[in-house]
Amino acid sequence: MGTVQGYMYPNEMELQWSILIVLYPFITGLVAGAFILASLERVFNVHVVKPTYRLALLTALAFLLVAPLPLQLHLGHPERSFEMYLTPHTTSAMAMFGFVYLWYLMVVLVLEIWLDYRRDLVLAWKASRGIMRAFYVVLTLGSDNISPGALAVDDKFGRFITIIGIPSAFLLHGYVGFIFGSIKANPWWSTPLMPIVFLFSAIVSGIALVMLTYMGLSKLTRRTIDIPCVDTISRYLMYAFIVDFSLELVDLIHRIYEADESFKALDFMVHTRLYTSQIVLQMLVGTVLPIAMLATPQLVQMPAKWRLRIYAVAGCLTLVGIFAMRWNVVIGGQLFSKSFLGYTTYKLQFATREGLGASIALLLLPFAILAALVRLLPPWPDESWKNA
Amino acid sequence: MHRVPHAARAEAVGDAVTETGRREFLLQTGRLLILSGAASAAWDAVVAGEPSRSPNYAVSEHWWAMVIDVEKCIGCGSCVRACKAENNVPLEPYYFRTWVERYIVDPEDPEHPIVDSPNGAYDGFPERSVKRANIKTFFVPKLCNHCSHSPCTQVCPVGATFESPDGVVLIDKERCLGCRYCVQACPYGCRFIDPRTSTADKCTLCYHRLTKGLLPACVEVCPVGARQIGNLKDPNDPMHEYLRTHKVQVLKPQMATGAKNYYNGLDGSVR
Amino acid sequence: MSDRHDRAHLYRVAALFAVGLLLFFVARTFFIPKDFGVYGHYRAGALDDARARPIAYAGQAACVECHSDVGDLRKTSSHAHVSCETCHGPLAKHASGDDPAKPVRPDGRTTCTRCHLKSPSKPAAFPQIALHEHADEGPCIACHTPHAPKL
Numbered sequence: 001m002g003t004v005q006g007y008m009y010p011n012e013m014e015l016q017w018s019i020l021i022v023l024y025p026f027i028t029g030l031v032a033g034a035f036i037l038a039s040l041e042r043v044f045n046v047h048v049v050k051p052t053y054r055l056a057l058l059t060a061l062a063f064l065l066v067a068p069l070p071l072q073l074h075l076g077h078p079e080r081s082f083e084m085y086l087t088p089h090t091t092s093a094m095a096m097f098g099f100v101y102l103w104y105l106m107v108v109l110v111l112e113i114w115l116d117y118r119r120d121l122v123l124a125w126k127a128s129r130g131i132m133r134a135f136y137v138v139l140t141l142g143s144d145n146i147s148p149g150a151l152a153v154d155d156k157f158g159r160f161i162t163i164i165g166i167p168s169a170f171l172l173h174g175y176v177g178f179i180f181g182s183i184k185a186n187p188w189w190s191t192p193l194m195p196i197v198f199l200f201s202a203i204v205s206g207i208a209l210v211m212l213t214y215m216g217l218s219k220l221t222r223r224t225i226d227i228p229c230v231d232t233i234s235r236y237l238m239y240a241f242i243v244d245f246s247l248e249l250v251d252l253i254h255r256i257y258e259a260d261e262s263f264k265a266l267d268f269m270v271h272t273r274l275y276t277s278q279i280v281l282q283m284l285v286g287t288v289l290p291i292a293m294l295a296t297p298q299l300v301q302m303p304a305k306w307r308l309r310i311y312a313v314a315g316c317l318t319l320v321g322i323f324a325m326r327w328n329v330v331i332g333g334q335l336f337s338k339s340f341l342g343y344t345t346y347k348l349q350f351a352t353r354e355g356l357g358a359s360i361a362l363l364l365l366p367f368a369i370l371a372a373l374v375r376l377l378p379p380w381p382d383e384s385w386k387n388a
Numbered sequence: 389m390h391r392v393p394h395a396a397r398a399e400a401v402g403d404a405v406t407e408t409g410r411r412e413f414l415l416q417t418g419r420l421l422i423l424s425g426a427a428s429a430a431w432d433a434v435v436a437g438e439p440s441r442s443p444n445y446a447v448s449e450h451w452w453a454m455v456i457d458v459e460k461c462i463g464c465g466s467c468v469r470a471c472k473a474e475n476n477v478p479l480e481p482y483y484f485r486t487w488v489e490r491y492i493v494d495p496e497d498p499e500h501p502i503v504d505s506p507n508g509a510y511d512g513f514p515e516r517s518v519k520r521a522n523i524k525t526f527f528v529p530k531l532c533n534h535c536s537h538s539p540c541t542q543v544c545p546v547g548a549t550f551e552s553p554d555g556v557v558l559i560d561k562e563r564c565l566g567c568r569y570c571v572q573a574c575p576y577g578c579r580f581i582d583p584r585t586s587t588a589d590k591c592t593l594c595y596h597r598l599t600k601g602l603l604p605a606c607v608e609v610c611p612v613g614a615r616q617i618g619n620l621k622d623p624n625d626p627m628h629e630y631l632r633t634h635k636v637q638v639l640k641p642q643m644a645t646g647a648k649n650y651y652n653g654l655d656g657s658v659r
Numbered sequence: 660m661s662d663r664h665d666r667a668h669l670y671r672v673a674a675l676f677a678v679g680l681l682l683f684f685v686a687r688t689f690f691i692p693k694d695f696g697v698y699g700h701y702r703a704g705a706l707d708d709a710r711a712r713p714i715a716y717a718g719q720a721a722c723v724e725c726h727s728d729v730g731d732l733r734k735t736s737s738h739a740h741v742s743c744e745t746c747h748g749p750l751a752k753h754a755s756g757d758d759p760a761k762p763v764r765p766d767g768r769t770t771c772t773r774c775h776l777k778s779p780s781k782p783a784a785f786p787q788i789a790l791h792e793h794a795d796e797g798p799c800i801a802c803h804t805p806h807a808p809k810l
Binding site: 007008009010011012013016017074075076077078080081083084086087088089091092093094095097179182183184185186333334337338339340341 | 482483484487489501502503504505507508530539542543544545546547548563564565566567568569571572573574575576577578579580581585586587643659
């Protein structure tokens with residue numbers, strides 16, 4: 001589909017992986033990054049970011065619930081996807097998806113959220129009636145022990161879960177990078193740096209998302225934004241971004257220097273078909289500009305109001321940049337022929353199963369889920385359950 | 389190289405039948421007079437594709453490989469047409485289990501060949517003149533290389549594609565999810581997703597024919613013998629001698645895929 | 660060490676996970692095909708599925724069974740090594756008698772020019788003609804018998 005320039009192997013002219021496969025790493029990246037931000041407080045004792053702790057976990061959960069959907073929409077036979085649980089092929093990175101996903105969802109995220117919210121859930125149980133009461137009974141597994149001893153157990157176990165959650169988050173998103181990085185047939189993808197670059201860009205995107213969600217939600221519910229909290233988050237965002245950018249530059253310099261058989265073809269592709277998304281959106285607008293913006297309050301004194309505005313804009317640009325990075329990896333890897341003699345185009349449609357409409361819906365859905373979660377499990381640190 | 393298949397066919401009953409009455413005779417009496425009863429039934433089975441009634445095929449006695457002789461290929465596209473007919477490959481828009489490429493190479497600039505494959509060479513190649521007399525130009529048939537260290541089977545998440553014990557990479561149409569990972573992993577571009585079944589598809593070396601002692605369709609119809617198939621486990625197979633006496637190469641050897649399609653006369657400009 | 664009562668809720672979680680794991684392993688025995696893993700990480704039945712596909716090309720030997728006159732004619736011709744079905748198309752159904760319809764004769768020009776049209780990409784030793792130098796019009800079979808084409 002689309003115009004072919006030069007020669008492509010006949011079966012290559014159509015792209016195999018669409019925007020849905022761009023969405024999947026973007027979403028799991030947000031999950032991993034949001035979790036890493038939450039772990040900053042829990043494990044590394046950066047207490048100033050505590051106001052965002054619960055929100056980060058809920059955000060991670062909302063996005064994780066949506067994560068399998070783009071994959072299911074993309075599969076030729078989604079009804080057979082359970083085969084990954086039955087007969088996973090241990091040499092395939094993709095086969096670990098089902099297990100890593102379930103592990104992360106149940107053992108890490110749900111368990112950690114449950115442990116942190118358990119006291120509030122028990123209080124909610126005692127304070128409600130009828131169907132809501134039954135709902136909270138189920139959520140607490142029928143245990144109403146919120147004595148200091150029980151809460152201490154929760155805290156200790158929760159800390160332990162967060163500690164194993166960090167490598168789990170690395171695995172959840174790192175394996176996606178490996179899915180691309182291990183394909184020797186595709187020189188745009190095949191690099192040992194791929195899982196690491198994916199991971200750091202995930203951390204960047206997750207931190208930006210939680211920062212924006214916190215600022216946006218606070219504005220919406222008319223709460224004051226904790227300025228030192230957001231200042232610290234944006235600093236960590238900047239650090240992560242600098243590491244991420246450095247890794248991508250290392251990859252770029254390495255390619256240009258070694259100039260192997262694929263280089264000319266890839267270079268041509270980046271300067272033509274991938275120019276807007278790679279050079280403009282990913283590098284300039286999506287990386288250099290936000291880093292510069294985030295660095296400014298570190299170098300120049302400015303009032304909180306202006307800092308918040310900078311963070312908001314930089315955060316949005318970051319998300320655009322990281323999405324562009326996923327796009328450039330997935331789509332870019334399919335725009336050139338493995339014969340290195342030709343190029344094709346990606347025709348993105350709107351109202352098809354793998355089209356832009358579905359993608360937009362899939363990106364909005366986690367926010368809808370988050371809105372529901374925020375109602376059910378309020379993340380605000382100053383507010384414990386009303387009738388406590 | 390065997391052109392005549394050691395097929396599961398009946399012993400011909402050596403009747404002397406006159407030319408004129410032959411066709412009517414045959415039509416009236418049917419094949420039962422030419423083919424003995426049991427053999428006729430066997431032939432039925434062969435044509436109908438029922439493996440249980442066809443002769444024994446010992447998987448462990450075979451290790452299939454192909455030789456493609458680039459110096460012989462005339463780009464007629466017979467192989468492409470035969471493969472599509474034999475394996476019910478979609479004609480639209482452009483899916484191919486096998487195709488033929490034409491290379492036009494300036495010998496002083498081998499890194500920039502001009503390559504084309506109009507509709508996979510389904511109708512052969514249109515006439516094309518070359519600029520100068522010292523241009524090098526030739527045809528290269530391409531198909532699945534049935535790699536022994538196949539990267540496509542490595543990445544399948546559910547075991548829906550695999551290397552058979554006799555060296556043929558096959559696809560289990562009932563388990564394939566259509567995730568397209570195998571299509572991405574193949575360095576040779578020989579896999580595609582069949583739009584009618586939403587599962588992966590590719591050359592099977594006509595496994596349904598090999599296991600009945602027939603030749604793959606592309607080998608059968610090649611008019612110049614540019615495609616040959618051999619059983620490397622058979623010490624008497626002429627392919628052993630061919631590989632010993634010819635300078636053969638596989639495509640993209642640096643990928644270490646263990647490809648079993650050996651190309652004779654492969655130019656360095658071939659991608 | 661915290662007392663057991665304070666850890667009771669964790670035991671409930673553990674029980675939940677244990678039940679889930681058990682259900683998973685039970686489900687596996689039902690849903691994994693019995694012939695999976697016999698030869699490798701795949702369903703052995705897939706080999707049979709691959710073998711059970713219908714045949715479209717009969718092969719030259721099958722044609723010569725009935726059409727031995729043509730077979731004899733071609734044995735010494737320059738087309739001796741060209742399979743019948745290269746020009747005549749897939750004929751397994753015809754050979755087995757399943758298809759009563761008479762096979763369509765290949766056209767006497769494009770069938771020939773596909774192979775024999777002169778092209779610099781074809782091996783020089785292969786017989787090929789430039790149409791404008793040869794015979795511009797009419798079917799090739801007007802002068803060449805396809806089964807023994809050398810004049």
